[in-house]
Amino acid sequence: MDRIKELISKMTLEEKASLCSGADNWHTKEIKRLNIPSVMMVDGPHGLRKQEGETDHLGLNESVKAVCFPAACATASSFDVDLMERMGETLGAECQAANVSMLLGPAVNIKRSPLCGRNFEYLSEDPYLAGRMASAYIRGVQSQGVGTSIKHFALNNQETLRMTISSEVSERALREIYLPAFEEAVKESAPRTVMCSYNKINGEYASENRYLLTDILRKEWGYKGCVVSDWGAVSDRVKGLKAGLDLEMPYSGGYNDRQIVTAVQEGRIDEAVLDEAVERVLNVVFAGEEQHRPEVISDKETDHKKAADIETECAVLLENNGILPLNTDRKVAYIGEFAEKPRYQGGGSSHINPFRVVSALDAAGEKGRSVTYAKGFSMENDAMTEQELEKALRTAAEADVAVIFAGLPEIFESEGYDRTSMKLPQCQDRLIEEVLKVQPNVVVVLHNGSPVELPWADRVSAILEMYLGGQGVGEACDQLLFGEANPSGRLAETFPYRLEDNPSYLHFPGNGKRVLYGEDIFVGYRYYDTKKVPVRYAFGHGLSYTEFAYGDLTLSSAQMTDEDILTVSLKVKNTGQTEGKEVVQLYVADLCGTPERPVKELKGFAKVHLLPGEEKTVSMEISARDLSYYEERLGDWYAPSGTYRILIGHASDDIRLHADIVFKTKKKLPLRVDFTTTFGELLDHTKTAPVITELLAPLAAAAASAEGMSDEYKKLGEQVIREMPLKSLMGQMPGEQVEQLIGQLNCLLAQ
Structure with a gap:
């Protein structure tokens, strides 16, 4: 025992x-009588919310000072599993130093609607990306003897x-x-809970x-x-x-x-x-006790630098007409209170009490940048006085470039309630429109936890999405704006033009008792790409200060079976003058004509660092599961035999290379024949097709010999016949004979 x-x-x-x-x-x-200890768990996922006084689970009471790392909305945009694992390792070490046995995270709920108030804490609209990033986070934290x-x-x-x-x-x-x-995450990283x-x-x-x-x-x-x-x-x-x-x-x-x-x-x-x-429960308790390392010491300053460095890998450059990176010789105006007091985390149970927060204005001052500042609007609510607007406009007009720090106040998105629109505060949109009238060079920096509508996006010079970037967000922003770091983040969620374009719009958030997931599998880009709905920024989108070229796509085989692993390889080259990182994205498309499948789905990605002129080979693997959909009739994953396309892209709407494979499966869809089974179903099954073909032969011959019937009309007739159920035969033969036919067909299927 x-x-x-x-x-x-x-x-x-x-x-x-x-x-x-x-x-x-x-x-x-x-x-106590059995020497069973108590262990502590704390909220995460992007820092330690350890409470030592009055406690709660909603983030209402203050917690001890800690390091606030970028939230999941940001880290998912890194598309970097190694970075995620390193962040997990740091968080695990911080837990050890604080005698915390378990960190409550990661949060992997799918971003079904941009209105979800807790989207900032979630990773992506795509389950493959969310799973890969969550697994890496768990591996990192638990490598330090701390549970997740x-x-x-x-x-x-x-x-x-x-x-x-x-x-x-x-x-x-x-x-x-x-x-x-x-x-x-469960299969690959075994979270403790x-x-x-x-x-x-x-x-x-x-x-x-x-x-x-x-x-x-x-x-x-x-x-x-x-x-x-x-x-x-x-x-x-x-x-x-x-x-x-x-x-x-x-x-x-x-x-x-x-x-x-x-x-x-x-x-x-x-x-x-x-x-x-x-x-x-005791496995959790004793794992926490046995793996505790009291000698571990956490250095907050070191971890602060890690938090800032991580954020530089997460920020997404949405637009850039060449104005970024900024030249240090230019006079720059920072406008918007977020420049001075950044929004760097979300509200609720994940709310960290940071020991230090550095704003973009702080970072500019430390580096002696030529930067002026005007508050413009408040970072707390939708408020701006006329005097503040006038000062902001003067400051913008006197500069060479205006950088407007916009975003969502914390009260707009938080655990506990959902947003009611995708819009920024009205005062922010107004200020941006007014600044555009006096300053042609406008850069917008965004601080938000989920997509927002950007009605002025086509008229500004650049947009840098920082998301909720942790306590070092200001340092990361400074490095990115002035070219000390090259943006390499990619959107882990789609930015629609407007809320009404989102596939969950008609159903979210329900009728008070239930919420119907009426869009079914068509969530995020699976919907936008399949329905060809234009979006502001596609899933996977993100610009760089350099350019990348793709080529030499090769597959390890042109054919694939249920057991095979296919290796996909290609070359990526940095064709620009700046070192940078590209996120290579692999999508799979079903060309078999399978009903109700998205036009493509993410099944692989790799982030690769390249010096100017450098070229590297990137390889990814896919299995039969990656080609499959969940077939409810089987209660299992199923990919029909046929042709599939491997797509390599920079984003879901920017596919650069493709190659086809032929897949062959041994799996068979179940078929039980009854009076409602259609001729089409029987003609498509190898065991029943000969019987039905013979049965329909007179009808087919008559149609073929019909004079004056166009090919198009014949095709329509064939479709009508395919959709007819067996019960329709009862007008041509006795019902008992139809029953005998059904029995014969079921016997064939059982062989």
């Missing part, structure tokens, strides 16, 4: 139940009524869009959803860790325990512990189920 099982055998029923809920907001319970908690499992894609709303989603969309990031979400999924709370927490997470994906509730997400504790929810957070006053005890005593739940949950 191992140590943990032996401890469980010595526990009373009440002690077992007690370990299945927290001691307070941030600690697990201890059992990937969240929020699953379908927590809005803040509106998040604790009661039911996310109504198809099985296919669940599998293709909303689960893959979790699946990738998985945090279930508040919401219902198709009518059942995530905290009570056995299909989600046990059937998929444990049985399908092989997860061995602990499932913890989001803070206050438990509704029916006993039902949750049966479903696979191990640890309730935070402490519920002992009420739910007593519910568990009573349920065991009354035989409503097997004590063995409780024992399993306790074992998983």
Whole structure:
């Protein structure tokens, strides 16, 4: 008997139940008589929100001083898994130094709508990118002996009524869009815990959803860790325990512990189920105790520099007519209070108390830049006085270049509520329009956690998206504006022209009881590219101060089967005069004519550093899963035999190279024949096609010999016949004979 099982055998029923809920907001319970310690967990994901005084889980009370790294909206835009892992390592070391056992992150919910108030904390609209980046973060943190908690499992894609709303989603969309990031992280990086979400999924709370927490997470994906509730997400504790929810957070006053005890005593739940949950909780507790390294010391100044360096890799250059990088000889005006007081993080449970924040104005002053400043508008709300506007216009007119620091005030986007529009504050749009009248050289720097409408984008000289870049955002911004660093970020989400273009627009945020995921799998660029909806900035978009050329695309094979791994290689060359980094993106397109598939999907990416004139070979691999969609009839992933196109691009709307492969699968779609089965379905199946072809031969011969019938009309007739069900034969033959035919066809399928 191992140590943990032996401890469980010595526990009373009440002690077992007690370990299945927290001691307070941030600690697990201890059992002193058995030497079971308590361990601490804290909010992340982009820093430590450790509270030592009055505690809460909403970011209301102050936490200890820490380093605030760029939020996920920024780090995902780096498209750099190595950077993400390094950031995780630093955060893990900070946790060790603070005696924290577990960091609550990463957050990988898909950015279904740009209005979600918590989008700044989430990674992407694309599940492949989100999964790769989350896996790297988890590896980094846990390499330091500190656990992670990937969240929020699953379908927590809005803040509106998040604790009661039911996310109504198809099985296919669940599998293709909303689960893959979790699946990738669980299988590749084994997070110590998985945090279930508040919401219902198709009518059942995530905290009570056995299909989600046990059937998929444990049985399908092989997860061995602990499932913890989001803070206050438990509704029916006993039902949750049966479903696979191990640890309730935070402490519920002992009420739910007593519910568990009573349920065991009354035989409503097997004590063995409780024992399993306790074992998983204790694995977390003892891992935290055994892997704690008290000798670790965290240097905040060193980590501050890391935070600033990371942000330089995350910022996205959206527009540039050549004005950037700025010449240090030019007189530059900084306008907008964000230049002096940057917005560098989101509101809510992830809110860090930084020991230091450097603004772009601070950084310019430290480097002796020729920069003047006017507040213009407030960074706290939609407010600007006429005097402030007039001063801003004078300052802009007197400079060679005006850099306007715009973005969303914290009150506009936060955990707990959703945005109501994609617009910037009116005062900011007004100021930008007015400055354009007096200054032809206008650069806009954005501080926001999710896409915004940019009605003036075509008329400004450059736009630099900093997102919420952490406490070193000002230093990173200074380096990028003046060319000490070359922008290399790429958008991890689409910027539509307007909110109404977003595929979730008609359904988000629901009717108060449920929210229909009516766009199904067509989320983000999957929708915009397939429907050919023009967007302001496409997924994957991002400019550089240099240029890159692509060439020599090669595939390891022109054919592929279910078991094969295909290697895709190409050459990328820096054809400019500045060193830089390119993000090579690999998309897959189904050319088989499969209904309801996006025109392309991201299945690989690589960030490559190149000196001027340097050329490198980039290689990526894809498997049959990368070609597949989730086929509900199979309950599995399926790629039909046929042709697929490998697309290599700079962005989802900027494809540079492509090559085709022929795929052959052994998988067969299930077919059970009945009166509603169509002739088309039977003609498409190799086993039934000969019988149906013979049956329809007289009709086909008659159509072929018909005089005066155009080829187009014949094709339409063939389509009509393909769509007819077998029951339509009953006008031509007895029903009993149709029944015999159905039996014959099902026998053929069973062979």
